[in-house]
Amino acid sequence: MESQGKNDISAFFDPKAVAVFGSLKDTGGPGYGTIKNMLDLGFGGKLYPISPSQGEVLGLLAYPTLDEVPGPVDLAMVIIPPAAVPGIVDQCAQKGVKAVVIGSEGFAEASEDGAVLQQQIVDIARRSGLRIIGPNTIGVLNSSNGLATVPYPISCNKFLKGGIAYCGHSGLISAHSHPIGPHAYPLSKLCDFGNKCDVNEVDLLNYLSDDPETKVIVMHLEDVRDGRNFVATARKAVATKPVLIFKPGRSEAGARAATSHTGSLAGDDKVYDAAFKQAGILRLSNWLEFWEVPRVFASQPSPQGNRIAIIGLSGGGGVVAADAAVDAGLAIATFTDATIRKLTKLSPRLASNPVDFGPPATVAEDPLAFSEEAISLVLADEAVDCAAIVMHSGLGGAMARIIEMLCRMNESTPKPITVWLDGPLPSATEDLYCQLASRGVATYLDLETSIKALGIAVAYSRIKSGFAQQMT
Amino acid sequence: MESQGKNDISAFFDPKAVAVFGSLKDTGGPGYGTIKNMLDLGFGGKLYPISPSQGEVLGLLAYPTLDEVPGPVDLAMVIIPPAAVPGIVDQCAQKGVKAVVIGSEGFAEASEDGAVLQQQIVDIARRSGLRIIGPNTIGVLNSSNGLATVPYPISCNKFLKGGIAYCGHSGLISAHSHPIGPHAYPLSKLCDFGNKCDVNEVDLLNYLSDDPETKVIVMHLEDVRDGRNFVATARKAVATKPVLIFKPGRSEAGARAATSHTGSLAGDDKVYDAAFKQAGILRLSNWLEFWEVPRVFASQPSPQGNRIAIIGLSGGGGVVAADAAVDAGLAIATFTDATIRKLTKLSPRLASNPVDFGPPATVAEDPLAFSEEAISLVLADEAVDCAAIVMHSGLGGAMARIIEMLCRMNESTPKPITVWLDGPLPSATEDLYCQLASRGVATYLDLETSIKALGIAVAYSRIKSGFAQQMT
Numbered sequence: 001m002e003s004q005g006k007n008d009i010s011a012f013f014d015p016k017a018v019a020v021f022g023s024l025k026d027t028g029g030p031g032y033g034t035i036k037n038m039l040d041l042g043f044g045g046k047l048y049p050i051s052p053s054q055g056e057v058l059g060l061l062a063y064p065t066l067d068e069v070p071g072p073v074d075l076a077m078v079i080i081p082p083a084a085v086p087g088i089v090d091q092c093a094q095k096g097v098k099a100v101v102i103g104s105e106g107f108a109e110a111s112e113d114g115a116v117l118q119q120q121i122v123d124i125a126r127r128s129g130l131r132i133i134g135p136n137t138i139g140v141l142n143s144s145n146g147l148a149t150v151p152y153p154i155s156c157n158k159f160l161k162g163g164i165a166y167c168g169h170s171g172l173i174s175a176h177s178h179p180i181g182p183h184a185y186p187l188s189k190l191c192d193f194g195n196k197c198d199v200n201e202v203d204l205l206n207y208l209s210d211d212p213e214t215k216v217i218v219m220h221l222e223d224v225r226d227g228r229n230f231v232a233t234a235r236k237a238v239a240t241k242p243v244l245i246f247k248p249g250r251s252e253a254g255a256r257a258a259t260s261h262t263g264s265l266a267g268d269d270k271v272y273d274a275a276f277k278q279a280g281i282l283r284l285s286n287w288l289e290f291w292e293v294p295r296v297f298a299s300q301p302s303p304q305g306n307r308i309a310i311i312g313l314s315g316g317g318g319v320v321a322a323d324a325a326v327d328a329g330l331a332i333a334t335f336t337d338a339t340i341r342k343l344t345k346l347s348p349r350l351a352s353n354p355v356d357f358g359p360p361a362t363v364a365e366d367p368l369a370f371s372e373e374a375i376s377l378v379l380a381d382e383a384v385d386c387a388a389i390v391m392h393s394g395l396g397g398a399m400a401r402i403i404e405m406l407c408r409m410n411e412s413t414p415k416p417i418t419v420w421l422d423g424p425l426p427s428a429t430e431d432l433y434c435q436l437a438s439r440g441v442a443t444y445l446d447l448e449t450s451i452k453a454l455g456i457a458v459a460y461s462r463i464k465s466g467f468a469q470q471m472t
Numbered sequence: 473m474e475s476q477g478k479n480d481i482s483a484f485f486d487p488k489a490v491a492v493f494g495s496l497k498d499t500g501g502p503g504y505g506t507i508k509n510m511l512d513l514g515f516g517g518k519l520y521p522i523s524p525s526q527g528e529v530l531g532l533l534a535y536p537t538l539d540e541v542p543g544p545v546d547l548a549m550v551i552i553p554p555a556a557v558p559g560i561v562d563q564c565a566q567k568g569v570k571a572v573v574i575g576s577e578g579f580a581e582a583s584e585d586g587a588v589l590q591q592q593i594v595d596i597a598r599r600s601g602l603r604i605i606g607p608n609t610i611g612v613l614n615s616s617n618g619l620a621t622v623p624y625p626i627s628c629n630k631f632l633k634g635g636i637a638y639c640g641h642s643g644l645i646s647a648h649s650h651p652i653g654p655h656a657y658p659l660s661k662l663c664d665f666g667n668k669c670d671v672n673e674v675d676l677l678n679y680l681s682d683d684p685e686t687k688v689i690v691m692h693l694e695d696v697r698d699g700r701n702f703v704a705t706a707r708k709a710v711a712t713k714p715v716l717i718f719k720p721g722r723s724e725a726g727a728r729a730a731t732s733h734t735g736s737l738a739g740d741d742k743v744y745d746a747a748f749k750q751a752g753i754l755r756l757s758n759w760l761e762f763w764e765v766p767r768v769f770a771s772q773p774s775p776q777g778n779r780i781a782i783i784g785l786s787g788g789g790g791v792v793a794a795d796a797a798v799d800a801g802l803a804i805a806t807f808t809d810a811t812i813r814k815l816t817k818l819s820p821r822l823a824s825n826p827v828d829f830g831p832p833a834t835v836a837e838d839p840l841a842f843s844e845e846a847i848s849l850v851l852a853d854e855a856v857d858c859a860a861i862v863m864h865s866g867l868g869g870a871m872a873r874i875i876e877m878l879c880r881m882n883e884s885t886p887k888p889i890t891v892w893l894d895g896p897l898p899s900a901t902e903d904l905y906c907q908l909a910s911r912g913v914a915t916y917l918d919l920e921t922s923i924k925a926l927g928i929a930v931a932y933s934r935i936k937s938g939f940a941q942q943m944t
Contacts (some may be wrong), residue, residue, distance in 0.1 A: 007789055107832045110821060157896040170788025171830070172894060177786075177864060179898045222791060247790045251798035257826045261787030287919045314649075315581075315733030316642025319694060319720045320759055326723035349582060354729050358643070359577045392649060422644060424629040426651045426902055446918075447759045471635075 009203050011098035013142045013189060014210075015074035017046035019066055021088055022079035022151065024049055024057045030079035030103060030151035032057060040155035040316035046202070050074065057310040066091045077139060077149040079103035085135065086120040093128035100125075101149045102134035108195050109136050109262050122197050130394030131203075132429035136262065137194025143187045144213055152176035155356065160294040160438065161185015162214030164404055165208045167201065167263050167416070168392040169193050169222040176293065182430075185291065186298045186339055195262055199226050202233050216297035217243045219291055222258040223267065227275055234279035239467050242297055242460040243281045246270055246290040282456050289379050289447055296453035297460070299440040300416035305385035306458045307333035309378045309453075310354035312390025313361060315419070316356030317447060322389055324448040330386075330454025334348050339381040368398055372405050381412045386416045386454045390447070393423030393432045410441045416457055418442045420450040480605055481675050485614045485661060485683075487546035489518035491538055491569070493560055494551035494623065497522055502551035502623035504529060512627035513618035520545065534802070538563045549611060549621040551575035557607065558592040563598035567895055570595075574606035580667050581608050581733065594669050600755035603675075609666025610643050615659045616685055624648035632910065634658015635770040636686030637680045639673065641665050641694040641733070650763065654902075656909030657763065658770045660685040672697050674705050681709035688769035689715045692762055694730040695739065699747055706751035711939045713930040714769055715753045718762040719744055730764060752935040754928050760921055760939045768925035769932070771912040772888035777857035778930045779805035780923075781850045782826035784862025785833060785843070789919060790826030793860055794919040802858075802925025811853040815846065822846055826862075834934045844877050851885045858888045858926045862919070865895030865904045875907050882913045888929055890914045892922040 022031030035049055035058055048069045049062040056062055063069050066076070066088075076092050078085060082104050092100050107118040118135060125132050133139055139149030143161040148154060154175035165188045166173050172194060175179075175298070180187060188211065191204055201221055208217045217237060224230045237243050249258035250269045276283050284290050308330040310321045322332055332353055335343070343350040347360035357374045364370035380389055387404070393399065406419055419441055421428035429445070436443040444450035490510070494503030507530055520541045521534040528534055536543050538548070538560075547563050550557060554576050564572050577722055579590040590607065597604050605611055611621030615633040620626060627645035637660045638645050645664060646652075652659060660683065660793055663676055673693055674869040680689045689709060696702045709715050721730035722741045748755050757763050782793045794804055804825055807815070815822040819832035829846045836842035851859055861878070865871065891913055895901035901917070908915040914923035 071765040154896070168788070171784060172786050172788055176896055177895055179901070181896075182898050208876055220788070221786070248788075248795050250795045254791050254795035255797050256824075257782075257787075257791040257794040257804075260824050261791055261828065284798075310729075314642060314644050316640070316644055316692070316694070316720075319726050319733055321731040323720050323726035324758075326725050332725040332729075352728075352732050356733065422649055424626070424648055424651055424653075426654050427899075428900070429651070447530055455559045464939040471562075 009099065009199055009207050011074045011182060011206070012101070012131070012133060012140050012199070013147065014145065015045055015099065015147065017048065017071060018043070018147070019048045019050050019069060019073045019076045020111055021050050021076060024051050024054045024062060025358045026219060033151035033153065034149055035060065037148045037154050038146060041148055043146035043148075045145070045147075046071065047069070066095050069095070073097050074100045075101070077101045077103065077393050080119055081133070082106035082114060085138070086117060086124065089121045089124045089130075089132070093124050093130050097130055100130060100132050101137065101139035102194070103137060103139060103149065103151060105136045105305040106137040108197070109260070118195065118197050123165060125198050132198040133191065134194035135197065136211045137192040138174055139176070139192060141187070141190035143189070147396045150174055150176055157181040160184055160186040161188070163188055163212065163213070164218060165189040165214040165216070166218050166292045167191040167193060168220030170220060171426060173220060182434055184434060185295060186187050187235050188215075195226060202226055202229050205230070205233045205237050205243070209240060215241055216294050217241060218290065218294045218323055219243070219245045221245055221247050222249050222262055224272070224275070231275050231279045234281050238280035243279070244284055244294055244456065245276060245281050246287070259395070265297040280467060282342050282459055282463075291447065292444060292449045293456050295437070296416060296418060296442045296457050299442050300457065301385045301414055302461050303454070303458045304461070306330050307383060307385045308454060309333050309381070309384040309387040310390065311357065311378050311387060312420070313356070313358035313373055313392055314402065315356040315358065317390040318356055320447055321390060321451050322354055324451035325388070326453070328452045329459060330345060330451070330455050333381070335378070335381050336383050339377055343379050346370070346374060366403055368401050372409070375409055377414060379409065379417070386458065388451050389417060389419045391419055391421050393425070395420055397427070399432055402432065403439075406436055406441050407439050416442070416454060418444055418450040418453050420444050420447045479677050481671055483546045484573070484603070484605060484643045484671070485619065485620065485679070486617065487517055487571065489520065489543060490515070490619070491520045491522055491541060491544045491545045491548045493522050493548060495748065496523050496526045496534060496837050500842065505623035505625065506549050506621055507532065508836055509620045509622060509626055510618060513579070513620055515618035517617070517619070518543065518601050525910070538567050541567070547571045547573070549573045549575065551623055553606070554578035554589055555585060558589060558596065561593045561596045561602075561604070565596050565602050569602055572602060573609060573611035574604060574666070575609055575610045575611060578861060579607040580669070590667065591671050597670050603662065605671040606666035607669065609664040610646055611664060613659070613662035615661070617902070622648055626758055629653040632656055632658040633660070634764045635660055635685070636690060637661040637688070638681065638690050639665060639676050640692030642692060645692060645878060652816060654906055656906060659769060660687075668697060674698060674701050677705045677709050677715070681712060687831045689713060690762065691715070691717045691719055693719050694721050696732065696744070696747070703747050703751045706753050710752035710778035710935060715751070716756055716766055716928065717748060718756040718759070751938060754931055761919055761924060764916060764918065764921045765925045765928050766819045767909070768888060768890060768914045768929050771914050772831070772929065774860040774884055774933050775858045775888050775926065775930045776781070776933070777800050779855060779857045780926060781805050781853070781856040781859040782862065783829065783847055783850050784860060784892075785828070785830035785864055786862050787830065788930050789862040790828050792919055792930065793862060793923050794826055795921035797860070800839065802923070802927050803831050803875055803902055805853070807853050808855050809848070811849055813854070814849050818842070818846060818849070819843040819897055840873050840877055844881070850888060851889070856887065860892045860923050860926060860928065861889060863893050865893055865897070865901040871900070875911075878908055878913050879911050888914070890916055890922040890925050892916050892919045915937050
């Protein structure tokens with residue numbers, strides 16, 4: 001199933017009017033949930049609850065049928081029993097709806113009967129030109145206009161507008177299940193593919209590569225349906241922004257699980273690896289990287305090379321970080337003589353990379369001022385392209401000063417940096433993490449992932465300049 | 473440097489009287505910090521602050537010199553400028569102190585002068601028979617008697633008594649830097665090796681393998697000094713309890729960093745791999761695994777085989793978990809016909825492993841009761857040896873019921889299980905995590921690590937039964 005035109009899925013993200021099909025009968029009804037979310041997020045377009053039995057919900061007039069909605073409708077969100085879905089999609093086609101998100105489950109992923117139903121809605125889409133996301137999906141989210149089709153409560157999870165677009169095959173990739181807001185993943189768009197009966201990863205790649213609000217495209221893919229088209233589209237996207245993919249179903253058991261999850265045919269993992277490489281896609285290794293690595297692109301400048309400085313208050317942490325750096329394709333920077341002289345003057349223990357400023361900072365008159373001086377010297381070295389800072393939430397309890405110091409470093413250097421945090425009290429560490437992340441410091445709670453993020457940033461810079469050379 | 477006898481380091485963990493050398497002059501002084509920690513933890517032995525200038529601290533009489541302490545002293549904690557350390561160690565030897573923890577830095581890890589000083593204290597130890605941990609260490613902790621030599625505040629971090637012994641080369645492995653208490657790592661002993669001028673990993677392996685309070689020995693090692701002795705001692709330990717090792721310095725850059733951190737000679741990683749394998753040691757891959765994997769041994773029964781059931785409320789999470797299971801050497805269990813019949817009766821969607829009960833539970837009258845029935849059926853299957861449960865802190869907000877349900881499952885099954893949690897609000901997820909962990913449910917915030925823990929548990933069961941066969 002090929003995409004039918006480059007930007008024809010924009011109605012999913014920028015609809016002027018949205019109809020919602022789904023139970024309004026109580027606060028747990030999916031129709032109610034979706035409408036509540038959009039009202040809470042301040043969706044600016046028109047919102048039409050459709051309900052044959054209920055006249056009003058959350059102050060909005062409900063319409064008995066789509067037909068009776070007075071104006072045009074661009075997007076419909078549908079969560080009703082599967083047998084009734086084809087009829088509703090048909091009504092959408094007749095009304096001129098451009099985009100339908102089908103949240104209901106019980107289609108190709110569930111049974112042969114479900115597959116028949118799914119084919120019926122695909123046929124309607126093909127005939128009418130309307131596009132479908134799903135079925136078996138929580139749909140889309142657009143941080144810039146408050147659009148959200150997810151029926152579960154997300155409003156407690158105040159996300160940041162920003163440059164990361166997440167797409168995936170799982171309801172776990174949503175503000176109702178992951179701390180998107182508190183952990184400061186700066187979001188542009190979000191899309192759950194579901195069963196991909198129509199709209200798929202190629203459509204999203206196309207759309208997101210042209211989306212000015214998206215700086216990095218991140219996908220969780222259980223399969224790719226149209227490999228050739230996918231590689232060509234991804235290559236084009238990669239020329240302008242990074243495309244990061246987490247592809248589970250690597251193992252035979254995982255692939256079987258993917259089939260029963262979304263009807264995906266995961267295929268041979270080596271084929272995916274080769275295709276991703278050809279397209280310039282960077283592959284993420286696990287669930288943690290899927291969430292944490294993209295942040296480095298949302299807030300940090302591009303690295304000019306692969307030479308990393310590791311600096312912080314733990315020698316042991318530095319050793320672990322050095323291993324992770326090598327694993328991630330980074331080189332441990334050799335400081336210039338001038339930097340070594342300046343560091344040595346500060347303390348003879350600081351002259352080698354990784355730099356462990358823990359012992360001398362502990363006995364310094366002002367440990368934080370000492371730390372800042374050491375970090376500044378390292379960041380200023382022309383032989384350093386990026387830096388990983390190993391920090392601690394407990395350093396003297398001077399949390400406000402730690403935040404200001406790291407924000408100053410982050411704002412004043414043209415080099416990408418990441419910060420790893422540990423600490424004895426999860427609440428204090430979490431608080432420091434949230435404050436730093438919300439101010440654009442690429443902060444991590446996992447040590448190796450803080451390094452991997454820089455490795456992926458370097459890898460993308462290389463891919464991009466390689467592509468640019470091929471084009472000249 | 474070989475161990476001088478099997479249990480001769482017990483004075484480090486079970487001293488009747490402790491002397492503390494280190495500044496008492498304010499609350500940031502290391503002597504003050506150590507004494508404050510032991511008082512807060514309720515250390516039951518005698519505590520002697522040594523200070524030529526101060527008569528009293530925290531209600532304890534301070535003695536001008538060790539000589540003047542009226543009774544015997546078993547353990548001394550020393551954090552004073554390095555040049556003064558040999559003199560103090562000499563006094564300890566004369567007083568008949570059996571064990572000295574040297575917290576001071578500035579020895580072999582720092583300079584050649586420091587190496588000379590270090591040799592002086594080693595010579596005293598060799599001559600007198602006293603044993604030394606360090607220098608460059610925060611020393612030891614014993615959860616059963618409130619002994620703690622760490623000078624930084626740890627009392628806010630109320631740890632659980634339990635079966636995990638952590639040893640390492642880093643101050644990060646301590647209640648002052650990691651959420652040991654809140655995240656419920658049930659601790660028996662803790663030891664920071666520091667520079668290992670005398671006591672080393674072989675002594676600790678020996679001691680901990682005989683320690684009835686330790687169920688699992690976990691070490692972070694930057695090097696091993698006496699390989700042959702280490703392998704023989706570890707093999708003996710492994711016959712009774714698991715030995716898990718995280719060995720950074722794998723890469724050349726990491727190895728160099730280890731040398732400047734603790735003077736370690738990290739050596740060829742392949743040699744370590746082979747030695748660990750020979751000893752039956754299980755190797756952990758990263759910092760997260762170092763902290764999180766051991767918990768499965770502290771709270772869960774031994775698996776009888778490697779067949780895992782993956783069950784939870786996310787199909788996407790199930791696919792990721794299946795890959796992780798294969799990576800960890802587990803086999804995805806094939807349910808018996810009887811179980812498949814029962815699961816199918818509950819819902820036709822539940823009949824394959826991984827089991828995704830998300831969709832049917834969502835529409836069930838009581839989602840939690842439905843979930844519990846599904847999990848119980850799976851756990852009861854004779855073709856299942858262990859289970860990973862994919863949960864969510866947000867399920868209907870019924871947190872208290874989730875906790876009771878998971879604790880019931882955990883207590884009633886003879887099979888090891890782990891639980892992975894995600895959720896939109898870190899504070900709620902954290903709260904659920906802490907409550908479950910403190911009640912002995914092996915709970916994880918990282919999906920793949922929750923599976924790896926079961927893989928390591930299975931690997932240890934196999935190693936142990938292999939060793940037992942060799943002995944018969």
